[in-house]
Amino acid sequence: MTTNTPKTMQAQLLSSYNTPYTLLTVPIPQPSHPHDILIKVTAASYCHTDLVLASGQMPGLPPSFPHIGCHEFAGTVVSHFSSPSAQARSFAIGDRVGVPGRAFHACGSCFECQGEAGSRDPVARDDEGYSVHCVNAGNNGLSRDGGFAEYAVVDARQIAPVPEDVSAVEAAPLMCAGVTIYAALKRARLEVGERVGIMGAGGGLGHLGLQYAGKMGFRVLGVDAADAPLKLARSLETGARIVDARAEKATDVVQQIGAEDGKQDVGEMGLDAVIILPESQQAFDYGMTLLKTHGKCVVVSFPEKGFHISSRDIVFRDISIFGSLVGSNRMLREMLNFSAEHGIRALTKSFPLAKLNELVEEYHKGGGGKLVIDLALE
Template sequence: MATQLPKTMRAQFLEAFKKPYTLRTIPPPKPATPNDILIRVDAASYCHTDHVLASGQMPGVLQTFPHIGSHEFAGTVVCHFTSPSPKARAFSIGDRVGVPGRAFHACGTCFECQGRGSKDVVWQDDEGYSVHCAHAKNNGLSRDGGFAEYAVVDARQVAPIPAALTAVETAPLMCAGVTIYAALKRCKLEMGARVGIMGCGGGLGHLGLQYGVKMGYKVLGVDAADGPLKLAQGLDTGARIVDAREQKAADLVQQLGAEDGKNDLGEMGLDAVIVLPESQQAFDYAMTLLKSHGTCVVVSFPENGFHISARDVVFRDISIIGSLVGSNRMLREMLNFSAEHGIRAITNSFPLSRLNDLVEEYHKGGGGKLVIDMGLER
């Protein structure tokens, strides 16, 4: 059973690296395997990774053109495969779902899918599916994504949208939300611990300020641009917001130590820090903020990597770990947490036909999230 489907749909295509998107009319895709669900896309968010991909900075990920981007979107179920899987049957026609980029058509049999990979709760899913499956494709990256009126998604990767959230509110949470939520979980902190978020006014960062405070941490947000700093300060979360251009990390460590009644340099500062910007300067600032035995969670992946001081790792026992999105279980937990605690991304919405205007706005660096709202042209 399905709703009446149109014979055509509109989609924005990337036809070459470093080129504007092109709006075209094509037939809608069709479910092809038992786990497939066809959704009507209601909102699709633009991520920094969309820019990185479109700029040609992710070699090997995008194999063919033309390509439909967006790996964080939300929509309404309109059709199943003719003989749906049990996972697909869990979603009825008309259900609203959030769709992350990872992992479309996970193989079900590899090392990761069989649960023999990471034991961290952030990554654990039902046996037979893993966001780390090396054989899976990724919506909006290695396959078409959400900048279209319809999309085929994998029932194992999507999550029900809580009633309290709209599609526009949900879309940014499908990458930015789950990524920063999982990164905070990977810090493994106790209530009242200090955590820093580098790039606190960006898409992930401003959500991280909200999650961190609601998780019970003392949150320090750091940024170095006027627009993002203004956005972070305007959230009124109770987090401390610092302009890295005006305050040195070493001086900030001394202030935190005094507030905590600590006299030993090794125990002054943050218990953990999450690095979202791609600059070496931001990474170095973050490392300076950490106490000895602290944890640095790296989310960004600059083309040339980061230079890491062996002294920090050896003499200060700083742990450096990476974090990439989270499991389907973590995705659902994050959505419910967001609905319960009123956590929302600051968004600016555009219709599908104005995706290139959205990209221009992204390059202004104002912070928050930019979203295609399909309802603006329906």
């Protein structure tokens, strides 16, 4: 460690399921592996998965209590392991980096790390010897401690440089919400001018998706079913059409799209792809109805009881359904540069570290956008 780094830090710890976080003074973690880098956390974003984990809906996670959550954060490099790897040496002291949860200490030898899966899926592809899908890896904020603290140890292979004109508070939400929705759009493999729908358009991922999809050249339909997220989605100057699912039937929207496109055949009307973000069967069904024949449904959410899928959709309408978790480290860097180039930012509300529980209360209000811990705030 550098001589000016303290030995203890403030951290928000979860001591059991369904309880508030507790702000405590704990030892600063130490780099213990050649890939390890110690960073000073500057911003940490709250994700729906943090809520899922804290409520005990992710079996086996966290592996033990007390636990420091947050798998989307940003910070500056403080120190390396005594014998750093080449990847770690590529980051200098003081460099600004973004940290996704996946994948800490990827094994380098499994099916995923050897690139067998990535060779067939460019969204998942990384350099041989590392994969965000490594089943043996840890995950900051999930299986190990994360960013709701003043310092964190990260794997040099998982992090990405933050562009100069992107602040820490802007970068943190992109480490999960940003790369997840960006990768989901990439996985849909759409052509410029094709139509994509985003279910949950006013949420953390959704409002970023509206921006990415528009800048990618797609015709975008955003759907939500709550006042505050709809207001947020409509406030963005993306050119997307925003639909209130409570007021407009999916079949009516399909007819309107068909009329716009000059289509007569029912199978030709609708969207080329839809991204499912809410953990709602109604949202899933609405999105499936919006698709034209041969359309693609990309599922990002993972409700505890899953989704009911109509066999008629996949057999008679030839709808393809596939999931998308996160993007590779290459995809993370591409997303950050795309965000910087096109001015894509999450709409955020910031809280100091000491007020993490107030942030959680705000999250439950369902206002949309992203809530972020800004460690520069007192």
